[in-house]
Amino acid sequence: MKAKVAVLISGTGTNMAALLYAAKADGCPYEIVLVASNNPDAPGLTLAATEGIATWARAHKGMNRDAFDALVDERLREAGADYVALAGYMRILSDGFVAAWQGRMLNIHPSLLPLYKGLDTHQKAIDAGDKFGGCSVHIVTPTLDDGPVLAQTPVAILPGDTADSLAARVLIAEHQLYPPTLAAFVTRERSPDWLLGRARALAMALPEADEVTSHGMPCFGIVKGKKFAYFTHDHHGDGRTALLVKISGADEQAQLIEMDAERYYRPAYFGDGWVGIRLDLGDTDWDAIADWLRKSWLAVAPKKLAGLMGAAEEF
Template structure:
């Protein structure tokens, strides 16, 4: 089956740091031949931080890369407008938040309604927001995990697409638990993205 030369389903991934979930998705797209099978490809990787290490991975893979530095904008609305302008150049079928550490305005979320997904390091609806692993340990939970969900204007809400569970072990630290959860993030996020673009 010949490769699709003009993919109709462009995926834009937003990162702020190492981009490990982005890398997992890019590798899954290559290994799973998403371009051939679904007419889908990772069209661009964008970051709000020019120093984000994940940008190097994206460049090495020959992906389009751009930075929209939030520090050069005096409001969230101004930043989001600039980010939308950059994203929209790629006509995205899907915008994937992969460790993108910015709270997005309702206008941004509305603009990509139904096309915007995120992964959160807890078993939603438990532990929305930050410091999820520390809070789960302090609450005495026996299990933690991660959730892929569609993004709505309400933080860490929206339709759940997939979840993975890991045990919280005796003596666990937030760092040890985070590493165990991250392994599952790398597994379920590409699967959830593939399910969306194959629909």
């Protein structure tokens, strides 16, 4: 199933077009489900509509930022968007909107971040005597142009370059950079390496946790103690990427599987005291995974260590 992406624009929408045409390839992991704008006259809207993409626009003038962003958010959710791609969206977003799409919204910026946030990036690079300008794709956070950078392309600054001539070449680089970066981003939640990294960070944050390899799988336990979690990818050819955690027994295992048989399963060779939680469905609740790991850790932790953890959490 392809990830559903909404694109926000304010003008010509050339980066939107790059994403749209990349999405036409059979192997592209995303599809554009909506192009929205704060400028009803944005030329990119006409292009998107002509290509059969749903569009929506409303001028933000006369509305406060929170109210306008709530309206945009409503349209994105009506369109079924999983992710948001900002493509020349010339409007600062409200903290509430950013929070609503935390970890699922990207932006492309015409500089090699963290250099030259905001506007006039090309002139700033030229004035600084830089050898390269460029572009960056980053995850959107409340601070302008400050989120984690996913990919960058440097673009050489030529003798005699103006801001306009440099901008024209950087725009070509943007069109090349944004589609594959978005494609990689929307598929990462099914990537075994990325999933292992997330699970490992949560497991190793628990007191006295260590990691070893057991039964051919990364395994997390308490130092010189029992194991509380296993990470499994296609183990015994089952086609799953999952986390195995301790549970109370057969009744809890059966209840979980009955509640959500796609997500929970009985792991082979582990018995009734464990449950498998699939991580490769694309909608993992990592706060819930952290809770599962903590409960599993508590199930095997020595009483003294568990008591210390409980006491620490009270403060």
